[in-house]
Amino acid sequence: MRMEEPRMTQAPAPQRKVDRDEVFVEFTKSICPLCKTPVDAQVNIRENKVFLRKRCREHGEFEALVYGDAEEYLSSARFNKPGTISLTFQTEVKDGCPSDCGLCPEHKQHACLGIIEVNTGCNLDCPICFADSGHQNDGYSITHEQCARMLDTFVASEGEAEVVMYSGGEPTMHKHILDFIDLAQTRPIKNVILNTNGIRLASDKRFVAELGKRNQVPGKSVNIYLQFDGFQERTHREIRGRDLRTFKQRALDNCAEAGLTVTLAAAVERGLNEHELGAIIEYGIDHPAVRSVAFQPVTHSGRHVAFDPLDRLTNPDVIKLIGEQRPGWFQKGDFFPVPCCFPTCRSITYLLVDGEPGNRTIVPIPRLLHVEDYLDYVTNRVLPDTGIREALEKLWSASAFMGTTTTEEKLRATAKALDCADDCGIDLPQAVKDLNDKAFMIVVQDFQDPYTLNVKQLMKCCVEEITPDGRLIPFCAYNSVGYREEIRTAMSGVPVANVVPNALPLQERLADTPYGSKTAAKEGPR
Numbered sequence: 152m153r154m155e156e157p158r159m160t161q162a163p164a165p166q167r168k169v170d171r172d173e174v175f176v177e178f179t180k181s182i183c184p185l186c187k188t189p190v191d192a193q194v195n196i197r198e199n200k201v202f203l204r205k206r207c208r209e210h211g212e213f214e215a216l217v218y219g220d221a222e223e224y225l226s227s228a229r230f231n232k233p234g235t236i237s238l239t240f241q242t243e244v245k246d247g248c249p250s251d252c253g254l255c256p257e258h259k260q261h262a263c264l265g266i267i268e269v270n271t272g273c274n275l276d277c278p279i280c281f282a283d284s285g286h287q288n289d290g291y292s293i294t295h296e297q298c299a300r301m302l303d304t305f306v307a308s309e310g311e312a313e314v315v316m317y318s319g320g321e322p323t324m325h326k327h328i329l330d331f332i333d334l335a336q337t338r339p340i341k342n343v344i345l346n347t348n349g350i351r352l353a354s355d356k357r358f359v360a361e362l363g364k365r366n367q368v369p370g371k372s373v374n375i376y377l378q379f380d381g382f383q384e385r386t387h388r389e390i391r392g393r394d395l396r397t398f399k400q401r402a403l404d405n406c407a408e409a410g411l412t413v414t415l416a417a418a419v420e421r422g423l424n425e426h427e428l429g430a431i432i433e434y435g436i437d438h439p440a441v442r443s444v445a446f447q448p449v450t451h452s453g454r455h456v457a458f459d460p461l462d463r464l465t466n467p468d469v470i471k472l473i474g475e476q477r478p479g480w481f482q483k484g485d486f487f488p489v490p491c492c493f494p495t496c497r498s499i500t501y502l503l504v505d506g507e508p509g510n511r512t513i514v515p516i517p518r519l520l521h522v523e524d525y526l527d528y529v530t531n532r533v534l535p536d537t538g539i540r541e542a543l544e545k546l547w548s549a550s551a552f553m554g555t556t557t558t559e560e561k562l563r564a565t566a567k568a569l570d571c572a573d574d575c576g577i578d579l580p581q582a583v584k585d586l587n588d589k590a591f592m593i594v595v596q597d598f599q600d601p602y603t604l605n606v607k608q609l610m611k612c613c614v615e616e617i618t619p620d621g622r623l624i625p626f627c628a629y630n631s632v633g634y635r636e637e638i639r640t641a642m643s644g645v646p647v648a649n650v651v652p653n654a655l656p657l658q659e660r661l662a663d664t665p666y667g668s669k670t671a672a673k674e675g676p677r
Contacts, residue, residue, distance in 0.1 A: 173197035176225075177607075182249065183207035184601035187633045189250060192605065196221040202461075203603055215460035215602040218495055220467035229529035232490035232544070234260035234611060237308045241622045248606040249632045252624040254308070254615070262623055263491055263549035263613040265305040265312060269293050269331060270320040271639065274350055277391045279418055281600075281630050283453035284320045289645035293619060298331045301617045306338050308623055313550040313557060315617075316344040316376065323351040329361055336371045342555040346376040346416075348395070349402035356405055363409030374554040375406055376445075379415035381427035382434075389423055389456065407440035412554025414443040414592075420456065421464050428469065429476030436591055437508045442553035443592035446473075451600040452630045460602045466498055466595045473593075477513075485515040486595065487522050489547050493608040496598075499547050501562065502591040519569040522547075539568050549613050553592045562590050599627035 173195040181192035181203060192205035194217070201218035218224040242255045254262075268282070270292040276285040293301070305312050315335050322328050322345060335343050345362065352359055352375070366373040379399055380390045387394045406413050415435050419425055428446060435441040448464040449455060474481040480502075488494035501516040516522070525540040526547060542561040545551065551558050599608060604627060612625035616634075619642060624634050636647040 173202075176201070179203075180248065180606040181205045181604045182601060182632055183210055184213055185210045187601065187631075189247075194605070196224075203605060213460070213602060216463055216465060217603045217605065218467065219465040219471075223467055224495055227488045227494040229527045230488040230490045230494040230523075231611075232526075232528050234491075237261040237623075238310055239308050241304070241308075248610055249604070249625075249628045252622065252628050252632075252634060254623045254625075257610065258625075259611045260491060260613045262305065262309060262312075262615040264314050264316060265309075265615055265617050265623065266316045266318050266626065267293075267298065267301050267331075267617050268318050268320060269298065269322045269325045269328060271643075272324055273319060273321040273348075274324060275321070275348055275391055275393070277454065279390045279420065279449055279455050281450040281453040281455070281598075282318075282320065282635070289639055289643040289647055290320075291639070291642040292325055293642075295327055295330060295334075297619050298327070299334055300621070301619065302334055302338055302340065304621050304623070305617050306340065311339040312341070314342045314344060314552060314555070315340050316346055318346040321348055321350070323347050323358070329358075329365075332362075332365050332373060336365065336368055341370070341557065342372045342374065342552065344374050344376050344414075344552060348378045348391070348398075350395070350398055352377075352402035352405055353398040354401075356408075359405045359409045359411070363411055366409075366411055370556065372555050373411065374552055375411050375413045375440075376416050377402060377406075377413050378418075379431065380417050380419075381424040382430060383424070383427065386424040386427065390418055390420070403438055403440050407438070411440060412442050413438075413440045414445055414552065414594075415441055416445045416447065418449050419446050419464055419469060420449045421458065421462060423456075425464060425469070425472055426476070428473050432473065432477065432480075432593065433511075436502075436504055436511065436513075442590070443594065445594040445596060447595075448597045450598045450630060451602060453635075463603075464597075466495065466597045469595045469597075470498060480511075480513040481515065485517055486593075487517060487526060487547060489549060490526050490528065490544065491548050491550075492613045493611040496608060496612075497549065497594065497596045499551070499595075500593050501546065502593070504589050504591050516565065516569065520565065538564060551592070553590070558592075599631060601631045604628075604631045 176194040176196055179192050179194060180189055182188060183190050186207065186209060188207060190205045190207050192203055195202050195204060199221045200216060201221050201224045202214055203217045204214045206212045237254055240254050240256050242251050242253055244255050244257050245251050248257065271284050271290040273284040305315060317328065317331060332343050362373050380386050384394050387396060403413060415431060417431055432444055435444045446469050448469060451458055470486050474483065486498040486500045489497040489499055503514045503516065505512040522543060525543045542564040545557055545561040546565065609625055609628055612627060614626040615623040616626055616629040617623055618638055629635050640647045
């Protein structure tokens with residue numbers, strides 16, 4: 152009997168580990184964009200872009216692009232200025248960020264800019280509106296008494312406040328808007344910004360003249376923050392719902408006649424109007440009323456067009472587009488992060504402008520002064536002139552608006568330190584002398600939405616919504632977490648979805664304060 156030899160078996164090939172296709176940066180917290188529940192999140196880098204990934208137990212996983220240049224994201228950390236503590240806090244720490252706004256004692260920065268939304272009604276129903284304003288039945292308008300108390304809340308927190316912005320809705324529709332500006336000017340608040348679509352400014356020259364008078368009050372200013380998204384009819388119809396080009400032109404001309412300084416504020420959406428950035432800057436430089444432009448990648452909260460969270464516009468994308476569209480004017484390195492907020496939230500540059508339309512010489516100030524040396528808080532270099540650092544901190548700030556006394560003073564202080572080579576193209580001593588006419592500001596601001604919210608950034612926010620119940624709520628939390636819906640429900644008496652989970656109902660907050668909801672003027676449909 153033949154014995155069968157044992158059969159040789161081949162050993163399995165060793166398994167090989169595979170590297171991930173991304174670099175893990177940090178662990179943080181965010182919210183579910185659907186139910187607004189706080190969730191764990193992580194920040195990752197792949198293909199030189201920064202992404203936020205999170206998972207909700209009920210709704211699954213979400214991921215969004217948060218910064219289009221990973222190298223700049225990481226290097227921006229050196230511009231993170233230590234925060235300043237507010238004089239007062241309005242809430243206690245109970246559940247942690249973002250559920251305890253605000254401001255709570257764990258918040259890392261005071262309010263550079265306070266926002267008061269005077270109403271929810273609007274003479275437009277824009278397809279893109281993070282505030283979801285318009286002709287809804289859950290509208291409200293604040294009263295004279297409420298506005299006064301909101302301003303007092305801001306002053307109590309800040310002492311001498313730099314800037315308050317009146318917004319909405321459309322604030323020029325409020326019958327007391329001029330009185331509200333007067334209320335601010337009788338308090339230690341230096342500057343008022345009116346955030347508007349410009350329709351009333353285009354059609355009511357008497358109203359514009361009244362704004363101009365208030366801009367002449369000694370030590371105070373009134374400036375206009377005008378929606379201005381581009382020049383093509385498609386841009387206007389898809390962002391604002393109607394063609395407003397004629398209104399914008401008339402509004403600007405009326406502001407120039409009244410001596411008002413204007414910032415053009417452009418909502419920028421991927422695939423819609425990102426090709427118009429250079430033209431907006433050039434138009435602004437050429438118009439006598441305009442001294443600055445603010446570009447804001449669309450915040451995908453409230454009403455917005457369909458979008459892909461993985462293919463949204465971010466600050467470095469906008470800055471790159473500006474350089475591509477006006478290559479003779481801009482280059483990499485002309486913009487620097489704003490240190491008072493989280494440095495990836497906002498970037499700014501200032502320009503010296505000379506010449507006539509069609510023959511302009513444009514020189515960004517960062518090419519004439521090593522801005523990064525003064526705003527580097529990690530290396531912390533010892534520099535010879537600390538006054539320049541203080542001036543630059545005010546210029547690279549959320550409170551910086553052209554037309555305000557503080558910004559003009561700090562620009563002049565900075566200009567004295569500028570170094571202009573022979574090929575600069577501008578007579579620098581004359582430019583310094585004529586700084587009010589020759590300086591121009593460009594801001595790029597990416598506000599967080601429910602897809603991109605990162606509490607690490609939120610805790611450093613210095614743009615605060617002032618609410619009727621006496622809180623200062625970080626702007627991105629107000630629009631993303633559910634606080635806007637909470638306020639609207641209480642003020643209008645009409646339930647609004649997505650109230651902050653586990654938050655004390657606003658009706659209970661109001662019941663124990665002088666803001667009582669019975670004093671709120673229900674706005675209703677228009």
